Amino acid sequence: MDFVELKQLFDGKVSFIYGASGTGKTILVSKVAMELAKEGRRVVWVTFNEGRDTLFNTWSSFGWDPRLVAVFDYPYVPQYKETLFNQVIDLAYKEKAEVFIVDGVEAIVFDRATADAFTKMGIHTIVGIETRHNPMADIADVIIKLTARYTSYATIRRVEIQKARGIRVEKPVYYMAILHSGPVLLSDEHAVAAEQAKVPAPGHLASLIKEVPLGVNIALYGPHQRLTAAVVDAPNAIAYVHKPYQLGFFKRARPRLVSIYAHRRLEHYAEKVLSRYIITLDAELIPRAYRRFRSPNAVWIDIYTSPPTNADYDYVFYVDRNKIRVDHSPEPLESQELPLQ
Structure with a gap:
């Protein structure tokens, strides 16, 4: 699988990506977002974690054009979750998002009702990013877990497709390396070598x-x-x-x-x-x-x-x-x- 195929796993689906800090969640989704934006999709990215400037600097370092994705940086205020939810949903409609990504989705999805409302907005592609499971995971079409194994010579990032409703997945586990030009999925030979017993x-x-x-x-x-x-x-x-x-x-x-x-x-x-x-x-x-x-x-x-x-x-x-x-x-x-x- 390359990123073109991985993009198809997200396209037209409600996807949930989770994993601990540093596992490469944001970079993986960023690559997919850029590919969809190049096809002319209107990609809107809401972030409660990575700041807008941080995202732009990361994308620019890979040679990507940050202008392809509309980024909105929200502060997370726990006591105003309901207000944040309404603001984010209104933003998605106002910006006419075709691909809607929320990094830190737990800030607005905190029970089954908000999960249902978030995933039934009528937007073509929805992606939620979080460090752990939350209510959205129960009804997502696609769930991907990322983990990282730190060695003395490299950081091995494991991409595990845990759920893919209506999609045939030949191989549920892949490995990702992050190079100066961006993330790459490793070949099967490298994946076998990277797998830890x-x-x-x-x-x-x-x-x-x-x-x-x-x-x-x-x-x-x-x-x-x-x-x-x-x-x-x-x-x-x-x-x-x-x-x-x-x-x-x-x-x-x-x-x-x-x-x-x-x-x-x-x-x-x-x-x-x-x-x-x-x-x-x-x-x-x-x-x-x-x-x-x-x-x-x-x-x-x-x-x-x-x-x-x-x-x-x-x-x-x-x-x-x-x-x-x-x-x-x-x-x-x-x-x-x-x-x-």
């Missing part, structure tokens, strides 16, 4: 996340180290500890006692022992620079007694006697908290 999330985390890609970094912290370790205790895991009493924290994982000096450099030899999950206790003792050498063939789990830096990890969880709480994740999860019995 996934495994079930370890221990109790599986109740919050069903699966995670190999190579992810997960951090847990809390006041009770034994309890935090038990949360991720899983078969096919090796737990590296440097205090003898920590060996008793694990019932299913294989604990290994190492010196404090070796504990700081686990990444250099841990992959020699075959395991799916690698757990380290007292992770604050491991210098940040060493985490750059981690193997992409395992899930790395660091346990802290103090809060870690969210930016260093794909997932961060807080654990106490009552709950597991999600502090950070690459995309919104269905549940943000899990009670512990």
